[in-house]
Structures are given as C-alpha cells and as structure tokens.
Amino acid sequence: MEDKISLLNKHLKEKGLKSTRQRDLIVSEFFKRHQHLTVEELLERVRKIDQGIGYATVYRTLRLLTECGLAFKREFGGSARFEHSTDHHHDHLICLDCGKIVEFENDRIEKLQAEVCQKNRFKLINHKMELYGYCEKCHGKHHE
Amino acid sequence: MEDKISLLNKHLKEKGLKSTRQRDLIVSEFFKRHQHLTVEELLERVRKIDQGIGYATVYRTLRLLTECGLAFKREFGGSARFEHSTDHHHDHLICLDCGKIVEFENDRIEKLQAEVCQKNRFKLINHKMELYGYCEKCHGKHHE
C-alpha cells in the first residue's frame, strides 16, 4: 500500500501534478481492501473521514489512478467499478442477487477466444467476459 | 418477417395493447435486415418514411419487442444495440475501428464457462462475452 502511494506520488511529480490531502485520502481508502468499488461507494467511505470531499474529486482521482496503471475500470451494469490493477488478466463472476464479484482466470477460454478471432480474421485486442448467476449463499436463499 | 409482425400483434392483443401506424413502421424497419442497430440508427431509417416519428416511440417499441422476445438488447459501449432474437445463443466480435459486429458460437467456451461456475459454486444464469479487435479490413489499414 505504501508502495502504491509512493508510486502515485512519483507519477504526480513526473507530470507536474500535486499531491493533496483529498487525493491522499481517496487513494489510501481505495487501496485499503481489494474490492470492486463504485465511485459512490468510495466517496461514502472517504466522507466518513472527511465530510467535505466532493463527488468530482473522487472521479478525478480514480481517473488518475487508472491513467497511471494503478487501478482498472470495469464497466459492469449500471455504474463503473474500479479494482486494484493486478499483473494477471482475469474475468469476473457476478452474483445477480447480492452483487458479489469473484475473479477468475482461465487460460483455456483465452486460447479458444484467440482461435475464434483467428477464424474470423480479427486481430484480438481485448475482451470482456462476465458470468452472471447466483452465488452459493444466494442460490440457497432461493430454495428455502 | 410477416410472421414476426403477426406474432407481435398477437402479443399486443393478449396484453390489451394497440397496433399503431408508428409501431408497425418501426417494427417492419427493424426486421428488414439482421443487424445490430442503435435506437438512433433505427429512428433515422424510420424517419425517412415518416418524418414525425418521435424518439420516445422508438425506445418504447424496442422495449416492447424485447419484452415479447422478438428482440434482444446488447449493451456494447455507448448506446445499446438491438438485434433480432435468434434461437441459438451467440456472442460477438467487435471491430474497434469500423464497428463491424460478427456473431459467433463456441460450445467449448460455453462448457468451460459452466465449469468455472461450478468450481466457484455459482449457478450460472447468463453471460456476456465480447471480443474487441480489428477486422481484416481495418487491420490492413493500420499496416499501410
């Protein structure tokens, strides 16, 4: 976490940007736990510590983190969600009931995707794959 | 195509809804070709025939078609796109340059997706998979 903040500060310095109280707070709250947060959710957490933080500042800070490769923007459903960037590519399982998000990797699927692209003479750049269903807990609920 | 319209009319009658000039026009334009149209694009086509058709009516008619299973809403990027519903599930390849959309089916990928869900104790309901890249034509352009 400290390393993330110092990496960001380095990035800021290089770009002639400034480190601010708000920025630091938002970033440290973002990196506290590995989750998939919406702007709204992060704002809520941040405001527990500093009432005055504005909407736009959270948007701007997350864009900053995304630009310097520390965060990744995912567009599931309604609002975008941001996750910590990882070195490995992964996709997501999403519970339709409680919203739980599970990350997974599957090389065999990736390979087949590449095959599909070749067959259709597409040069694959990236993909989006989301599996929607019910997690164990929620599936249980529906059977009571 | 005639069958689609009569299917829709049957649906309308069952629900106590009415068949109108606007509705008929929008539906028949929608089913003219198998494409992935935005509301905007469909509106444009429809207005070539009837100037006065409103924005909201196209939205409403597409929702109607979606509800009765004749159309399918896809949420790629900016605006939603609607396709004719088909009996087989499929996913999409999308060109990042020209926007070309190619449909594909791949049972092996579907099977692996089901496996991933099982492993994570999710009950799979549906999924979204989009492969983004450059189609043959556009890839060519980038190498000139």
Place this chain on the structure above:
DNA sequence: AAGAAATTGAAAATCAATATCAATTAGGAA
C-alpha cells in the same frame, strides 16, 4: 358513432459521468 383506454410526440426528468469556474491550495523559487 361513442367512449374508454392506450399511444404519441415534445419536453422535462433521471442517471452516470464530465466539464466549467471561481476560490483555495501546493510546492518550487526567491
């Protein structure tokens, strides 16, 4: 032909995200 109920189009509302702008703040230079 009449009347109730649905539909239409225009404009307003909504929702997420971005841009604007005056006031504030950060941080290098003096």
Place this chain on the structure above:
DNA sequence: TTCCTAATTGATATTGATTTTCAATTTCTT
C-alpha cells in the same frame, strides 16, 4: 519563510443515453 503561479477543489452546469410525464390524438370494442 514568503511569494507566486499553476494545479486542485467543490459546487454547479452540462452532456449523452434513456425514461417519464402529460396533454392531445388515435385505436378498437361495443
């Protein structure tokens, strides 16, 4: 440390896609 300029902030306005509202119009059953 103090100054100064450029960056940042928060509030608000704006955008773009979609939905809702509402009065006027149209459909369809009787």
